[in-house]
Amino acid sequence: MKTEAKTKRYEATTGPLVSVAMSNFNGSAYLEAAITSILNQSHTALELIVVDDASTDDSLEILHQMAALDDRLIPIALNKNLGPAGARNVALEAAHGEWVAIIDADDLIHSQRIERLLAAAEQLGADAIADDLLSFGSTDVAGQTLLGHDQTQGPQRLTAARLIHSDTVVTGLASLGYLKPMVRRDALGSLRYDDTLRIGEDFDLYCRLLLGGANFVILPDPTYLYRRHAGSASHRLSTGSLNRLIAAHETLAESAATKHPNDDELLLQLAQRKARLERALRYQHLVAELKTHGVLTTGRHLWRDPALLRNILNSLNDRRRRVTLSARRQRSGDTKTIVLAAPDRLDHVSAPPDAVRISVSVAPTLDNNTWPARGTMARQLVELASRGPIDVIAEGLAGVDALGYLPTWRSTRLSIRKQDTGTTLIPRNVVLELS
Structure with a gap:
């Protein structure tokens, strides 16, 4: 039996x-997909507050159309652009939930993300909880995760020292400040984003939260799909943004010295981060001078500060690596079909001969040990999807779960037992085969 999957609208009955x-x-190009991924969560007792930061495109029209279909979506329109930090602060002031979660308007989340984070947070007594980030969008980074090789067998606690150590202040996905946690509203208290920052505002807030003693846990499950593209503001540095980061860093350092005067590791990491910020600022001045005055004048600066030469070489090498990787993936051939099924069923699913068959299993929990395998599967799926349109053949509940790691597909056929459809959130644009 074949039938088109219908999108279900879930109502919260007890408030968010x-x-x-x-x-x-x-x-507007990505807004509808981002909102849909949130409103289609398996956990339905939520509200989505979208603050439109004085957009000039058709974002507001999209917001009002979608809000008319689901009253959990609450649009707030600003007449003046405040930047990401200021707009998020408006949303935080309007929040009613016991937990608050920050999600960017061009990203996507797995359909069970909020449910999993809530369950783990309650079990671990976390004040803030985040998952791994899975990059998609740009072919040269598709499939990369924030934790990368730092994957563990289970949850890990984030400390202020570790957060600061991770912040490399360079282009790319490295700093744990990119995490998108859910935070208990009572743990957040009066803390808000520093609206003078247009970059690094997440890092700054998380650091202040940790310096205040919050228990911050990271799960190695990459259920946050992080869109990487040329317009990503997170990857743009300037002398102005770096000067503001340095000023905010000084405030963090003063707070740490007052609250944790005997934490030598923390104070060391703060000192090293300040040095990295100042070196990044010198490098930006160097780049500006190179564009204005040419190589000869710039060479004098390099003579006085030769460490900046390493920054130039790293930038050139990173650009070359990304170009090479992107070209290699484009030449790697078309992947037309992906099969997602349990190990004992994988070879029995009817599919084209050149189909890529990927073994899937139940979602990880705090009581099982499937985190590394889940991360490997998710990275493989996004990398395959980055090569072009894909068709998916999925089986069972594990197949449904695996679909949550795919940002897009051309078509999907899902074989599932009829009794499972009543308790399982079926993604949109999926053709069902009921058994």
């Missing part, structure tokens, strides 16, 4: 447990 805060500025 989770308030999702989203800032949007001219994000």
Whole structure:
């Protein structure tokens, strides 16, 4: 039996447990997909507060159309652009949930993300909880994760020292400040984003939260799909943004010295981060001078500060690596079909001879040990999807779960037992085969 899957609208009956805060500025190209991934969560007791930061595209029209279909979506329109930090603060002030979650307007989340984070947070007594980030969008980074080779067998605690150590202040996905946690509203208290920052505002807030003693846990499950593209503001540095970061860093250092005067590791990491910020600022001045005055004048600066030469070489090598990787993936051939099924069923699913067959299993929990395998599967799926349109053949509940790691597909056929459809959130645009 074949039937088109219908999108279900779920109503929260007890008020929002989770308030999702989203800032949007001219994000109409991705806004509907981001909102849909949130409203289609398996956990339904949520509200989504989208603050439109004085967009000039059709974002507001999209917001009002979608809000008319689901009253959990709450649009707030600003007349003046405040930047991501200021807009998120507006959303935080409007939040009613016991938990608040920040999600960007061009990203996507797995359909069970909020449910999994809530369950783990309650079991671990976390004040803030985040998952791994899975990059998609740009072919040269598709499939990369924030934790990368730092994957563990289970949850890990984030400390202020580790957060600061991770912040490399360079282009790319490295700093744990990119995490998108859910935070207990009572743990957040009066803390808000520093609205003078247009970059690094997440890192700054998380650091202040940790310096205040919050228990911050990271799960190695990459259920946050992080869109990487040329317009990503997170990857743009300037002398102005770096000067503001340095000023905010000084405030963090003063707070740490007052609250944790005997934490030598923390104070060391703060000192090293300040040195990295100052070196990044010198490098930006160097780049500006190179564009204005040419190589000869710039060479004098390199003579006085030769460490900056390493920054130039790293930048050139990174650009060359990304170009090479992108070209290699484009030449790697077309992947037309992906099969997602349990190990004992994988070879029995009817599919084209050149189909890529990927073994899937039940979602990880705190009581099982499937985190590394789940991360490997998710990275493989996104990398395959980055090569072009894909067709998916999925089986069972594990197949449904695996679909949550795919940002897009051309078509999907899902074989599932009829009794499982009543308790399982079926993604949109999926053709069902009921058994």
